[in-house]
Amino acid sequence: MKKKYSLPVGISTEISSTVDLVKNNMGTLNYKIIPLDAIEFDPNNPRNLMILRSDLPQGPSESDPFYEKKLLEFESLKQTAETIKKYGVRNAVEIYKFGNSYRLIHGERRCLSSILAGKKDIPAKVLDEKPNDFDIRLLQLIENVQREDLSLIDTLNNIRQVIKEYKLHVNDAVEVDASFLEGLINRSKTQCLNFLAVLNASNDIQDKIASGEIKSIEKAAIIAKAKTSSQRENLLRSCLDGASLSQLKQESLQQKRLNGISPSLVTNLKKRPGKQASKINLSSTINKSVITKLIHLVSNDPLYITFKSHFEQMSFDDYSTCSTAFSSLIQLMEKVEVK
Amino acid sequence: MSKGVYFMKTKPVLGFANQKGGVGKTTWSKIFSEYMAIIQQKETLGIDIDSQTSFTARFFGINKNPVTDYKEPPLHPYYDPNNADGWDGRSSIADIFFGKMPKPYPTKIEHLDIIPSDEGNLFKAENIKRQEMADKVYGQLHSFINIQDVQDSYDIFVIDTPPAKGPLTISAFKAMTHLVIPLEIELQAIEGLAGLLQLWKQEAMSRPADFPLNLIGILPNKVHSRRGSDKDLLSDLRSDPSYGSYIMPVQMVDRMELPLCDLEQKSIFQYADSNPAKQEALSVCDYIYQRIFQ
Numbered sequence: 001m002k003k004k005y006s007l008p009v010g011i012s013t014e015i016s017s018t019v020d021l022v023k024n025n026m027g028t029l030n031y032k033i034i035p036l037d038a039i040e041f042d043p044n045n046p047r048n049l050m051i052l053r054s055d056l057p058q059g060p061s062e063s064d065p066f067y068e069k070k071l072l073e074f075e076s077l078k079q080t081a082e083t084i085k086k087y088g089v090r091n092a093v094e095i096y097k098f099g100n101s102y103r104l105i106h107g108e109r110r111c112l113s114s115i116l117a118g119k120k121d122i123p124a125k126v127l128d129e130k131p132n133d134f135d136i137r138l139l140q141l142i143e144n145v146q147r148e149d150l151s152l153i154d155t156l157n158n159i160r161q162v163i164k165e166y167k168l169h170v171n172d173a174v175e176v177d178a179s180f181l182e183g184l185i186n187r188s189k190t191q192c193l194n195f196l197a198v199l200n201a202s203n204d205i206q207d208k209i210a211s212g213e214i215k216s217i218e219k220a221a222i223i224a225k226a227k228t229s230s231q232r233e234n235l236l237r238s239c240l241d242g243a244s245l246s247q248l249k250q251e252s253l254q255q256k257r258l259n260g261i262s263p264s265l266v267t268n269l270k271k272r273p274g275k276q277a278s279k280i281n282l283s284s285t286i287n288k289s290v291i292t293k294l295i296h297l298v299s300n301d302p303l304y305i306t307f308k309s310h311f312e313q314m315s316f317d318d319y320s321t322c323s324t325a326f327s328s329l330i331q332l333m334e335k336v337e338v339k
Numbered sequence: 340m341s342k343g344v345y346f347m348k349t350k351p352v353l354g355f356a357n358q359k360g361g362v363g364k365t366t367w368s369k370i371f372s373e374y375m376a377i378i379q380q381k382e383t384l385g386i387d388i389d390s391q392t393s394f395t396a397r398f399f400g401i402n403k404n405p406v407t408d409y410k411e412p413p414l415h416p417y418y419d420p421n422n423a424d425g426w427d428g429r430s431s432i433a434d435i436f437f438g439k440m441p442k443p444y445p446t447k448i449e450h451l452d453i454i455p456s457d458e459g460n461l462f463k464a465e466n467i468k469r470q471e472m473a474d475k476v477y478g479q480l481h482s483f484i485n486i487q488d489v490q491d492s493y494d495i496f497v498i499d500t501p502p503a504k505g506p507l508t509i510s511a512f513k514a515m516t517h518l519v520i521p522l523e524i525e526l527q528a529i530e531g532l533a534g535l536l537q538l539w540k541q542e543a544m545s546r547p548a549d550f551p552l553n554l555i556g557i558l559p560n561k562v563h564s565r566r567g568s569d570k571d572l573l574s575d576l577r578s579d580p581s582y583g584s585y586i587m588p589v590q591m592v593d594r595m596e597l598p599l600c601d602l603e604q605k606s607i608f609q610y611a612d613s614n615p616a617k618q619e620a621l622s623v624c625d626y627i628y629q630r631i632f633q
Contacts, residue, residue, distance in 0.1 A: 003571045004567050004568070004571060005568040006572070006575050007529065007572055007575040007576065008526075011530055012575070012579060014533040015579075015581075016579060016581035018533065018537060018539075019536065019581050021540060022536075022543045022554075026544060026548070026551065027544065027551075028544055030544075031545065128547055128549070
């Protein structure tokens with residue numbers, strides 16, 4: 001018999017998309033609150049911190065050979081602990097089941113800071129089994145890259161490592177551009193463009209980052225993106241002299257404007273079709289200071305210094321005076337150059 | 340987010356859920372509980388977590404508290420006022436949300452116990468502050484079912500859930516190992532199905548691999564076998580390449596015997612074997628049983 005009724009497409013699509021989502025993602029949202037006591041650091045994965053759980057809550061002992069580094073870490077953890085006291089742990093740590101307990105994949109600082117904050121448990125994404133070594137390393141590195149409190153050199157080293165591991169284990173022919181990096185480390189495209197510029201920067205910039213003299217990725221990227229080595233050196237010098245980010249941006253912008261002028265001059269040199277020019281067209285401008293600057297430059301030339309007083313008596317308030325002055329300058333120069 | 344760790348070796352916990360009312364959750368919770376006790380002779384605990392108390396009423400009638408006007412559980416048959424130790428003689432599933440241990444009620448059917456609902460106290464549990472909800476409500480039913488004594492006493496647990504997506508339903512979902520969604524074959528009910536599947540999605544995706552939430556299927560219920568729209572819509576549902584396999588191959592036609600069973604407080608399995616309603620109920624229950632214990 002012929003069918004008269006059928007399911008509206010919208011409903012059918014909604015049901016099928018939900019069912020497909022579950023079929024493909026069973027167990028991927030396994031988030032739980034786990035007692036901190038049940039989570040151990042993975043001895044097979046290198047730790048980023050020197051400080052140990054046993055150093056908490058009093059802080060490291062002065063007799064500890066790594067006292068100074070541990071103390072710095074302790075202070076940093078205390079700051080995070082204050083945030084956790086107020087807002088809780090915002091991002092779940094990631095763990096995997098290990099016997100009757102769990103091992104940490106990443107979230108070492110959040111665990112230690114939570115202990116300092118007096119918490120007994122922590123939100124965690126639980127994996128059923130240990131991911132392979134590459135996945136763990138990649139997760140840890142990506143997690144580190146996403147931290148805001150890392151130094152620039154540490155962040156760059158982590159990104160280098162992430163790319164290296166990816167090429168080694170996934171695809172060595174991958175083209176490392178901003179889109180690729182964006183997908184890999186989950187940062188904005190602008191940030192990824194900056195990272196790439198700095199990762200590929202010349203040694204002088206790398207050295208200053210390594211020594212801690214440049215701490216801002218934005219500043220480093222502006223310098224690294226300079227077109228010529230002299231422009232780069234100028235920007236680097238300004239940065240080291242204490243230029244702010246906006247000052248550096250301004251300087252770079254001026255450089256770009258200058259860079260932009262030269263190609264148009266080159267274009268004008270192209271041979272034009274038709275009757276060839278028999279004289280020079282000196283163009284026009286609405287900017288009166290261009291004329292005053294030219295007159296100033298020329299009249300300070302020892303060759304034209306005798307005309308300086310002539311121009312000093314003129315006021316360049318209106319276009320007409322400027323045009324007259326410029327015509328006079330050209331005429332004087334023609335006479336001098338003919339001689 | 341669930342508190343603590345799931346208990347992986349739980350006995351089967353079957354829930355009948357749908358956010359729409361009147362689709363057959365209570366009817367099928369009762370039928371399947373009776374099937375497990377009468378036909379399979381398994382120790383079965385039925386749990387009524389719906390504050391409407393319909394599942395409880397099918398076994399014990401309606402008991403209203405004359406003061407609060409809320410429906411409450413009947414007096415427990417083992418209650419002895421002279422030896423009560425402060426207990427008022429009533430127990431319900433709401434006890435698990437207030438730090439008490441519920442006491443299952445025996446029914447007239449051998450092998451079948453029920454933990455009744457309690458309208459007033461389940462309202463209170465639902466109104467626990469949102470931030471305490473995760474600790475005090477969501478995981479409680481799962482924790483209760485996994486108490487060793489409770490696990491040792493029963494072979495299967497059957498939960499009747501409320502027609503909502505609130506905290507009590509979430510608590511039931513977190514306890515379930517298996518889910519059946521009764522569905523009337525009409526457009527409004529099918530629209531509502533998408534909403535319930537979201538709840539299933541959230542829970543199924545959150546489960547560890549060794550404690551999955553198995554969707555046994557969507558059970559076509561109260562099917563009007565001669566109505567063209569039922570046939571056509573059911574055919575559409577079953578033939579969908581994505582979710583068609585979740586529409587159970589068995590179904591229950593809209594029959595008079597089921598409401599009569601409720602009125603007479605009788606089991607469908609007490610009818611003659613030739614009764615078509617009993618035959619259909621058996622085929623549905625056999626299918627669910629196979630899926631759980633295969």
